[in-house]
Amino acid sequence: MSVIDFTEIPVANTGKGDQDTFELFARDFFVALEFGVEENPSRGADGGKDLIIMESLLGTVSSTTKRWVVSCKHFAHSGKSVGDKDEIDVLGRVRKFKAQGFMAFYSTIPSSGLMQTLRSHEDETEIQVWDGARIEAYLLTDKRLRIVFERYFPQSFKTWKSRDTAPTQVFATYTPLECAVCGKDLLVERSGNVALAVKLEDNKKHILDVYWACRGNCDRIREQQVWRELHAVTTWEDIADLSIPLVYVRWFIATFNNLRDGRYVSTDEAFEKFKHFTLCMSQIVVKETTTEQWQRIRDLVDIPSFLGGLG
Numbered sequence: 001m002s003v004i005d006f007t008e009i010p011v012a013n014t015g016k017g018d019q020d021t022f023e024l025f026a027r028d029f030f031v032a033l034e035f036g037v038e039e040n041p042s043r044g045a046d047g048g049k050d051l052i053i054m055e056s057l058l059g060t061v062s063s064t065t066k067r068w069v070v071s072c073k074h075f076a077h078s079g080k081s082v083g084d085k086d087e088i089d090v091l092g093r094v095r096k097f098k099a100q101g102f103m104a105f106y107s108t109i110p111s112s113g114l115m116q117t118l119r120s121h122e123d124e125t126e127i128q129v130w131d132g133a134r135i136e137a138y139l140l141t142d143k144r145l146r147i148v149f150e151r152y153f154p155q156s157f158k159t160w161k162s163r164d165t166a167p168t169q170v171f172a173t174y175t176p177l178e179c180a181v182c183g184k185d186l187l188v189e190r191s192g193n194v195a196l197a198v199k200l201e202d203n204k205k206h207i208l209d210v211y212w213a214c215r216g217n218c219d220r221i222r223e224q225q226v227w228r229e230l231h232a233v234t235t236w237e238d239i240a241d242l243s244i245p246l247v248y249v250r251w252f253i254a255t256f257n258n259l260r261d262g263r264y265v266s267t268d269e270a271f272e273k274f275k276h277f278t279l280c281m282s283q284i285v286v287k288e289t290t291t292e293q294w295q296r297i298r299d300l301v302d303i304p305s306f307l308g309g310l311g
Contacts, residue, residue: 003291004136004149004156006076006107022074023050025152026105029135030070032144038067050105052097067099068128076107076132083111090118094125101126108132140291167283177239177280180211181218187284190240193219194277197232198264207266208232210273212239239281244293247300248285252278 009021023041030053031037039052051070056063071093073082087104094102102125104110104118109131118127139149140160150157167174167187176185179192186192197209208230213219215238223234242248255274258264266274 002132002136003160004132004139004153006074006132006153008153008155009074009076009107011077012074021152022107023072025148026070026072027051028148028151029105029138029145032148033138033142034144035068036065041072052099053103066101066126067097068101068103069094069097069099070103070105072105074107079108081109081111082106082114084113084117087114087117091121091124099125101128103128103130105130105135106132107135137291141295168286171279171283174283175280177212177277179218180213180222182214184214186212186214186239187280190243190284191215192239193236194239194242195219195223195226195234195236197226197230197234197270199230199232204262205264206232207264207270207274209267210270210277212277241296241300242281243284244296245285246297248281 009025010019012019012022020041027037027041030051034056036054036056037051038054041050050072053068053070055066055068057066071087073086075082082104087110090102094100102118102121104127106129110118110129115129118129121127139145139153177187178184179186192212192214194210194212196207197211198205199208200206209226209232211222211226213222219236226232226234237251242251255264259266
């Protein structure tokens with residue numbers, strides 16, 4: 001299901017002063033992705049280009065730039081695809097502006113006929129197609145585009161942000177996850193750490209306490225208390241990461257496996273706190289994994305300790 005409603009950007013031919021919005025969106029989109037803009041959108045005859053952008057290519061011993069002709073087509077309000085008749089003489093336009101590539105930037109999709117035409121040009125120039133789905137994927141996953149997303153799609157951004165952060169009604173009433181030091185609800189802001197206070201005794205790791213606290217000062221205060229009172233060290237997980245379903249399940253199962261295998265033993269109080277934490281966390285975990293969360297999973301897989309359980 002699509003998250004971004006491209007009809008938030010006005011129709012391109014209204015004549016009300018906002019008809020250039022989609023082209024301005026394209027410009028800001030590519031600027032955020034660190035392209036340079038050689039020619040901005042303009043009114044009147046544009047010679048077959050909406051934008052000219054420059055891409056810096058950094059090599060081992062030298063750097064070059066690539067010029068792209070960008071063609072913007074905003075058909076989201078009608079829902080129709082972009083056809084051959086909407087893109088005339090692609091190669092001629094690339095040559096005219098001495099470019100090395102052509103970028104199709106569409107709020108819908110190219111027709112099958114246009115795709116065949118664009119593919120037929122790939123031996124002579126580079127072709128890139130940014131259809132609505134590809135644009136949306138970048139807006140949702142690339143943090144450089146967050147401001148652009150919010151500026152041009154304010155309602156979609158608000159809905160996405162709410163869906164991504166609001167706790168789910170899992171139980172009859174909502175249960176906050178309060179910081180052990182200041183009492184702030186850590187579920188609302190998706191911030192803070194959960195920590196296990198562990199002490200090595202009789203060749204086993206004993207979990208003496210489980211607590212959760214805001215990152216930074218609150219976490220340091222509680223960590224120092226644990227050391228003074230229990231002489232235990234802490235291992236922690238980021239609550240924002242644990243809000244990702246796959247990461248949460250991995251952590252939950254790894255913890256229980258280590259308890260069952262006897263690598264760890266837990267006091268009754270610590271185990272009750274662990275259960276309380278997992279139940280509270282389910283209020284922000286039990287939902288569909290978002291595109292942004294899948295990207296974070298891919299990032300975490302690259303960390304060697306990700307699959308290591310409690311360590």
